[in-house]
Amino acid sequence: MPDLCPFTYHAPLSLKEALALLKRPQSCLLAGGTILLNTLKKTKKGPDDVVSLRRIGALGTVKETKTKLTLGAMVPIADLERLPVVAETFPSLAAACRQMATTPLRRMATIGGNIASRFFWADLPPVLMSLQARLILETPAGRKEMSVDTFVSRKTQDPFIIATIELLKYRRAAFYLRHTRTMPVDIPEMAVAFSAEEKDGCLTDVHFVLSPGVAAPMRLKKTEKVLEGRKPEGIRQAQIGAALTEDTAGLRLDDHKRTCLENDAHEIIARLRSSSAGMSSGKAGNGAP
Amino acid sequence: MISVTFILNGHKTSVDVPDHELLLETLRERLGLCGTKPGCLEGECGACTVLLDGKNILSCLKLTADVEGAAVTTIEGIAEKGTLHPIQQSFIDEGAVQCGYCTPGMVLAAKALLDEKARPTDEEIQRGLDGNLCRCTGYIKIIEAVRAAAHKKEP
């Protein structure tokens, strides 16, 4: 069996210790290992220091209050999926977890790892953006808080560790629709994460996030504007179509992706129409179980 | 080099390994447990499946250093003193074993599933095994074997 490139392994007990190790120039973090170890297998010269987060207990905790859910960054995706609060209050997040990869990979992969990967195809960033999630980062300069939106659009130079992810418990209609080229188990080539509140039958605070696969996830502002304040029954597909085209103009999506995106918008409206406010569950957008 | 102590198949085990060594390699090369198989070495086929604290994971994507203090179970560890685990027996009885290369991984994935949920639906069984590729059986008899084992465990 081929060896991995050699490195020194560290398993610090605290975030402070971990951050100190990250100051070393050729160092990196090890969360679940599903991304890092595969990457290292293809590299001749890797990091000098690998800093495992597994012993930092605080990163594995889940805290729930009446209004807020706080997830430790090292919580595995499989565990996230199974949290009752996620199934009840954040069904689109549950849907994203359920559709990702395979069972053993979900057991190993972590929320923090998925976000920190900055991979365009990562499932959690768009969903978390649609749910207005906030990240708590630990840096040498102290604690920093930012929205997931800010995190995905900005690359930080300084070392950081995602410590927790915070979600406010709104009653929202939320969906996650995911597209793959061949099979559901593939990494998605495109995904749509949607959420909105409903007040008096009208959509408010609409978040329509597109993960286009070719760029970081982004909110489709014009599409959101078309939907904002409207009743689902009154929304015309043509209006959305035009807004989607405008929003995605710079992305150069191929015809297939364009069709999928339009179908997704259609699907979302259909679900909004058929379900009562806040009680929808996120289901797969591509016919997968 | 790093000294790693963990529980392997119920016994406290210590090994000295290079920091970058993968659990799959340690199990096979150092500890002589060859039931865990290399199939793709990139986490896609599941042939290298072991249980880590009871959950099925891929030993080709796990550093040995990272299992310090944890409980690792390989296929060699689930029979009890010569008596096969009900899942193992079920695989034999239902004809779920053809070439056998995916079998250790499948059995462990099934065990992780049944330990978590005693009576899964067929769909849940399929999902629980979705990380384990099989090219021989078409999965039908494997799913039947897991279903039969679930019914056996609960009287």
Next chain:
Amino acid sequence: MNLENRKTTSPVGKAVPRIDARPKVTGEAMYVYDMRLPGMLVGKMLRSPHAHAKIVALDTSKAEKLAGVKAVVTAADTPKIKFGSNEYFFPYTVDQLPLEDEKVRYIGDEIAAVAAVDEATAEKALSLIEVQYEVLPAVFDPVAAMKPGAPAIHDKMNNIGVMLPVQYGDADTALKESDYVREDVFILPSAAHCSLEPHVAIGQVETATGRITLWTSTQAPFKVREALAKTLQMEQADIRVIKLNVGGGFGGKLEMLPMDFAACLLSKKAGGLPVKIACSRQEEFCFTRRKHPMIYKLKSGVKSDGTLMAITGEVIADGGAYCSYGPTLIAASIMRIFMVYKIRNFRVFGFRVYTNNPICGAIRGFGGVQSGFAVESHMDMLARGIGMDPVAFRLKNATDPDTVTVNKLVLSTNGLKECIRRAAEASRWQEKYGQGAKSDGDVVRGIGIGVAADVMGSKMYKAHESAGTIIKVEEDASVYVFTGAADIGQGSDTALAQIAAQELGVAYERIRIKAADTESTPFDTGSFASRVTFISGNATKNAAADVKRQILEVVARELKLDQAGLDIRDEEVVRRSDKSVVMSFDKAVGLCYSFDYGHLLIGRGSYNPTTTPIDFRTGEGNISGSYGFEAQIAEVEVDKKTGRVKVLKVTDVHDIGCPINPQSVHGQIEGSILMGVGYTFHENLRLDEGKVLNPSFAKYRIPRSTDKVDIASIFVETKDPQGPFGAKGMGEASLLPTAAALANAIHDAIGVQIKELPITPEKILAALKAQK
């Protein structure tokens, strides 16, 4: 022998547990990669990075000097003898050197090998081998490769490895007399075997004698021995090839590969230290074997009453850089149709073309998956052209039992028509066919049929196709069966144990199998062409009959009975007339070994199927002792908005003579069908400029447990007169009609016939759009 409570007598026809299942579920079953030998070295192959190039200079001196390197070999260390897998019938297709000397012809072509103390050193050694290449223009498309002026890959005109004209009757006249003629082109992509266990070999030379032992993951140890003997210029007797447990083969492990050769040669050069060479998954995808992509053109005619008048066409197969099994494969691909349909006017030309792509070889179905898709889709289109139900069309033209086809295949037992009828009945064809057109929803259902037939062995590789079995019954009445047959997971060890037990009259649990070791087991050509149950099964039956005769001879002599009136059944010697017990099997064996007799019980048997010589100028001749048949009906649900297809159910009705182990046969069928579903919708080994683009399970998708399909697997038992206990074989046939059955079902649902695999949502949406 004490069997405690487990005694399954008369095991043929019963779903006894696999004889090797227990060590496989405990993880103890040994595969070649698990083997450890003292001093074992890690071997690696040096492969060409160019698709087509001359080797101008090769310098291994730096690699040889690297600390930890024990041997480096190149063509200079070899007798430079070519090998090929179709030597018997197509001697001019022997075209590959184990280590190339003058030229490399595909990305991955092997030119050298190293053996070192560990993987990192071996890898470093490879990088120190200096090769000077003169890159040559390359050609990757078979049509372009056949054009004048294309780069010459071998010394073959127009890069045609083999051209097979298959002609019978008068196709042109028959087409003119047809009421409906149509022409279609079908495109079949390449695919990979994806056995869970990659290729691996360990070679060891005993320096005192020069004798070689090779442990290799193989389906055909005797074939590997033959090729090694040829290329190393050694006696076969000095080469021992051993098969351990094999993690799947599917045709990809049917021949000697350069790594087998190199492992032996490196060991020799390293003073006899064993050398292990293993493929990574990526190497498995890129550098072993793959499926022949084909362009299948068919132009056929039918009468309005459904009679198939003529089939004409052309098949162009991209064969990659060397011939491998290509020539016999292209023949099999084209000529399978004669087992299935009564056709007397036929003209199809097959071209197996060299390209600078990785080598194409045998893969489950042996060309029949490609021809199955083309022919069975085409048949449906012909049926529709005359307004005939596809099931009725198949019944109209299907072959009958006890017939000789136009190319002189002798079909004895033939349950094809019954398979078709039963499949239609079980799937409720009449209710469902044609409903798709009436539906106006977005999600529509459809049903489609495909039929196929398969050989039970093939006399295309040697003058004989014998298998042999030796059985020894020891003093404690334990029974050892020595067979050359290679169990690669299909269950041949189990089936042979069942056959031996049945014939000998003892319990299945009594049998021990020792298989596939060229030194200690009799000859067997290997696991391919679904031959093992039929051929090796008969050899085993004959060996068991022989040893039974020996036992009964002693018993008869002792008790002064008529030997012909005795039999062994259910572990007892009995009188045939009234089934009364004479003595137990244990006692009878004990008697043989007693003072008065001292008779060591060794039975032997062999079997060579009754066939006729094949004339490869005309393609006439009966290649197999028997043929298996099936009908497969697929039901799908198509979403017209997304183009996604859900496979609802596949009904497979199979004439397999009589199942030795029904559970095993169903298992093979289920596995085959899902492999067919994978090839229909997802599997596509993509190449660009000779490089495999998707050499990983992440990018080459094979079905997972979540893709499992509902399968109703039904047997039609025709009790073949030649087969052991009436059995035929079953290894690959269920894969053959699947793609067409699915494509035909999709047409039934939405009115579009997809003629290019894989069937993707994009193709369906594009076809629906074009339809409007």
